[in-house]
Amino acid sequence: MFIVTAKEMYDIDHYTMHEAGLDGKILMENAGRAISGRMEKFMDKSNKITVFAGAGNNGGDGFVIARTLYNRSYDVQVFQVVPDQKITGDAHYHKLLYLNYGGRVFSSDDHGHLVSRLDETDVIVDAMVGIGISGKLRAPISDIAERINQSDATVIAVDVPSGLPADEGISNFQSVQADYTYMVGAAKMTAFLESTSPYYGGWEKVDIGFPASSFPMCSSRELWGEEQYRETMPEREKYAHKGKHGKGLIIGGSSKMPGSIAMAAKASLKAGTGLLTVASSETVIRMIASHCVEAMYQPVPESDGYLTDDPDLSVSDYDAVAIGVGMGRSNRSAAAFRHAVQDTNGPLIVDADGFYHVKPLLDQLAQREHPTVLTPHPGEMAELMDVSIPEVLKNPFRLSAEFAEKYNVYVILKGRHTLITAPDGRQAVNDTGNPGLAKGGSGDVLTGIVHAMVMQEQGIFQALCNACFVHGAAADWMVENSRACHDLMATDVIEGISMVYRAIS
Numbered sequence: 001m002f003i004v005t006a007k008e009m010y011d012i013d014h015y016t017m018h019e020a021g022l023d024g025k026i027l028m029e030n031a032g033r034a035i036s037g038r039m040e041k042f043m044d045k046s047n048k049i050t051v052f053a054g055a056g057n058n059g060g061d062g063f064v065i066a067r068t069l070y071n072r073s074y075d076v077q078v079f080q081v082v083p084d085q086k087i088t089g090d091a092h093y094h095k096l097l098y099l100n101y102g103g104r105v106f107s108s109d110d111h112g113h114l115v116s117r118l119d120e121t122d123v124i125v126d127a128m129v130g131i132g133i134s135g136k137l138r139a140p141i142s143d144i145a146e147r148i149n150q151s152d153a154t155v156i157a158v159d160v161p162s163g164l165p166a167d168e169g170i171s172n173f174q175s176v177q178a179d180y181t182y183m184v185g186a187a188k189m190t191a192f193l194e195s196t197s198p199y200y201g202g203w204e205k206v207d208i209g210f211p212a213s214s215f216p217m218c219s220s221r222e223l224w225g226e227e228q229y230r231e232t233m234p235e236r237e238k239y240a241h242k243g244k245h246g247k248g249l250i251i252g253g254s255s256k257m258p259g260s261i262a263m264a265a266k267a268s269l270k271a272g273t274g275l276l277t278v279a280s281s282e283t284v285i286r287m288i289a290s291h292c293v294e295a296m297y298q299p300v301p302e303s304d305g306y307l308t309d310d311p312d313l314s315v316s317d318y319d320a321v322a323i324g325v326g327m328g329r330s331n332r333s334a335a336a337f338r339h340a341v342q343d344t345n346g347p348l349i350v351d352a353d354g355f356y357h358v359k360p361l362l363d364q365l366a367q368r369e370h371p372t373v374l375t376p377h378p379g380e381m382a383e384l385m386d387v388s389i390p391e392v393l394k395n396p397f398r399l400s401a402e403f404a405e406k407y408n409v410y411v412i413l414k415g416r417h418t419l420i421t422a423p424d425g426r427q428a429v430n431d432t433g434n435p436g437l438a439k440g441g442s443g444d445v446l447t448g449i450v451h452a453m454v455m456q457e458q459g460i461f462q463a464l465c466n467a468c469f470v471h472g473a474a475a476d477w478m479v480e481n482s483r484a485c486h487d488l489m490a491t492d493v494i495e496g497i498s499m500v501y502r503a504i505s
């Protein structure tokens with residue numbers, strides 16, 4: 001499923017109508033039919049349905065929904081939230097059809113009727129404003145949005161909840177709070193932002209006949225779910241040997257944080273790494289070796305509990321190197337970090353305290369011949385980019401793309417909707433995961449899975465998307481079967497990896 005901005009959606013729309021030749025009235029018919037069909041699955045004929053219709057094509061969708069349900073004997077009333085003369089074009093055509101079929105349209109200025117109808121309404125359809133919004137919701141629609149939000153009825157939003165644009169970057173907004181949103185044709189960006197996604201309620205995309213080829217032409221952003229995982233995840237070959245699945249190195253750990261690297265190592269092995277070496281101080285290795293007996297261990301010198309550089313550590317011998325987990329922010333480790341950046345001869349994954357060490361080296365990353373992968377959460381991303389955390393949360397798509405392109409890195413911006421970005425601008429939002437993952441250790445486990453995935457045969461971007469998918473799906477499996485979000489531990493997620501591999505292949 002593609003994720004679009006308003007401009008991209010209008011480009012898809014323009015291509016469909018002017019290149020492919022499908023009439024806009026038919027697109028609108030398809031949108032309204034698809035949404036009313038979905039609504040019928042949870043409604044019965046005793047339900048009273050009230051449609052709020054605006055002037056644009058979003059309102060036009062509302063008139064089709066009203067006509068379709070009215071024609072199937074539902075109790076439907078439409079409240080028009082703009083004067084008659086504002087309804088033009090395809091929306092006007094569908095308003096007339098609705099009237100010709102015998103439907104009735106009321107003005108939302110008739111407050112008495114509006115209030116009494118809302119009192120008896122079971123289902124509200126919000127078709128006031130769609131992706132054509134500009135600025136904050138204006139009166140009288142803003143007042144109606146407030147009334148809708150106070151009502152006990154189930155609120156169904158058409159395309160977006162009125163008040164939300166498709167694009168990221170907003171901070172001052174007022175929106176309808178939907179129970180469920182039917183997004184038309186493609187998912188909209190704001191369905192994945194921390195501040196705006198709750199207004200969508202549950203959601204799904206409805207297909208209305210846009211040509212399949214128009215989406216990749218206009219957007220390079222996808223939602224990554226089971227379908228994409230199944231299509232791209234390589235199968236384990238029957239006669240493969242351990243060398244075929246990657247010889248990996250993880251560097252990190254400090255005496256105060258020995259567990260992080262243990263979890264990353266375990267997750268890497270569980271996710272498929274063929275041969276794994278863990279480079280850390282002897283103190284750390286003593287603490288963790290019995291917890292991950294399958295790994296090999298390479299002691300490096302330490303100072304005051306932090307690892308220091310070992311010039312003899314041949315990082316170039318490994319297929320992929322992950323560095324940073326549990327490493328701490330001591331300058332004693334800076335040389336070890338530089339060593340890894342300069343000499344790694346394959347994908348390099350940087351996480352956690354690694355960001356502190358990588359910041360002065362960002363220009364060097366841009367020169368690396370092999371992929372570099374950074375896996376920050378929003379706080380770390382803000383530090384890397386010298387912006388505020390709210391700024392990252394407001395513009396995750398744009399900032400990730402700018403950073404990835406500037407420094408030639410892949411970025412995994414972690415969060416409820418983890419966002420994966422390639423240096424060439426491709427982006428994917430991971431579709432799995434649950435609040436149980438908001439816990440210490442989750443990131444270490446993800447680093448381990450990413451480390452394993454980049455060594456399996458698949459494109460690097462797909463590898464990162466699949467790593468995020470498996471991480472979230474492992475957590476989902478555990479929460480569905482044996483844990484709750486409250487007690488899910490990072491080590492449980494490692495166990496869950498097996499279940500994902502067994503269940504989905």
Ligand SMILES: NC(=O)C1=CN([C@@H]2O[C@H](COP(=O)(O)OP(=O)(O)OC[C@H]3O[C@@H](n4cnc5c(N)ncnc54)[C@H](OP(=O)(O)O)[C@@H]3O)[C@@H](O)[C@H]2O)[C@@H](O)CC1
Nearest residue numbers: 013055056057058129130131132133134135136137138159
């Ligand atoms: N062919 C397609 O693309 C398809 C699109 N489809 C549907 O069309 C939708 C896009 O339609 P669209 O472009 O007509 O814009 P739309 O969202 O109805 O908004 C425009 C209206 O909003 C108003 N308005 C603006 N800002 C406002 C504010 N702050 N506060 C209050 N009002 C505000 C603005 O008023 P004005 O500024 O003109 O006075 C104007 O009346 C899309 O989301 C999908 O549902 C489907 O039918 C399938 C095919």
Ligand SMILES: [K+]
Nearest residue numbers: 126129160162
């Ligand atoms: K809407």
